[in-house]
Amino acid sequence: MTTSASTIPASQIQYTLGELMVAAAAREIADGEVVFVGMRLPLIAFVVAKKTHAPNAIGLFENGVIRATPAPELIYTMADPPNILGATQCLDMLGVMSLLQSGRVHMGFLGAAEVDRFGNLNSTEVRGSKGLTRLPGSGGACDIASLAQRFVVLLEHSKQRLPERVSYVTSPGNGDGAGWRKRTGLPRGGPSAVITTKAVLRFGDDGEAYLASVHPGVEAGDAIRNTGWKLKVGAEVTTTVEPSAAELKAIREYDKDGFWTK
Numbered sequence: 001m002t003t004s005a006s007t008i009p010a011s012q013i014q015y016t017l018g019e020l021m022v023a024a025a026a027r028e029i030a031d032g033e034v035v036f037v038g039m040r041l042p043l044i045a046f047v048v049a050k051k052t053h054a055p056n057a058i059g060l061f062e063n064g065v066i067r068a069t070p071a072p073e074l075i076y077t078m079a080d081p082p083n084i085l086g087a088t089q090c091l092d093m094l095g096v097m098s099l100l101q102s103g104r105v106h107m108g109f110l111g112a113a114e115v116d117r118f119g120n121l122n123s124t125e126v127r128g129s130k131g132l133t134r135l136p137g138s139g140g141a142c143d144i145a146s147l148a149q150r151f152v153v154l155l156e157h158s159k160q161r162l163p164e165r166v167s168y169v170t171s172p173g174n175g176d177g178a179g180w181r182k183r184t185g186l187p188r189g190g191p192s193a194v195i196t197t198k199a200v201l202r203f204g205d206d207g208e209a210y211l212a213s214v215h216p217g218v219e220a221g222d223a224i225r226n227t228g229w230k231l232k233v234g235a236e237v238t239t240t241v242e243p244s245a246a247e248l249k250a251i252r253e254y255d256k257d258g259f260w261t262k
Contacts, residue, residue, distance in 0.1 A: 018260065034058045036105060076259075101147055103149070116165050196223075198215055209231065
């Protein structure tokens, strides 16, 4: 996904919206966890987590690569040579995806064209003023959403991207509410957070998203107005924690030219 090139003023340092989202995403990774990393902002989030609070996290890539350390330089696709160099293992797709079925994957990062109020994802097709637009589809997203212990989504915050109900369920979240995953036969998991360009949404016991924090400079009302349903508000809406000096150092040393973060 693309992020604003403008910077957000902080008390002592400036950072981009992309860097803020990366820092927020990195904090979703706990030390020692096995995480489907993916590309773009989640890739940098894995690097930040490894270099700050989660040195023992393990990164998985859908093409079969497993890394205990980030690639030595920025990568643009999962199959780039730096992602192979020094990898812990290079398996086939079946080998790495089987870790999901056995319940050994703690978290997966996902992107989508649409995410709805119950955390269902659409990356298959959308309907707009110009008719139907076909999208790439699931890839491994449905597997991750179905079988990881939890998943986190990153996307732009707008009514179009956050409809009340996705136009096509590519990857399941909480279906139609609490208990849906269990009734459907999914053994675990579900959405834990949606990190947008305006806010962080989390999910209650009813399976529905609620506003947990807004990014610095964003009013809660702005996030609510730009959501395609009547967004619930958490008991205490906080301000998303700004990137620390250590987090920004890790981001900028890895993504030197801001290819993914600016």
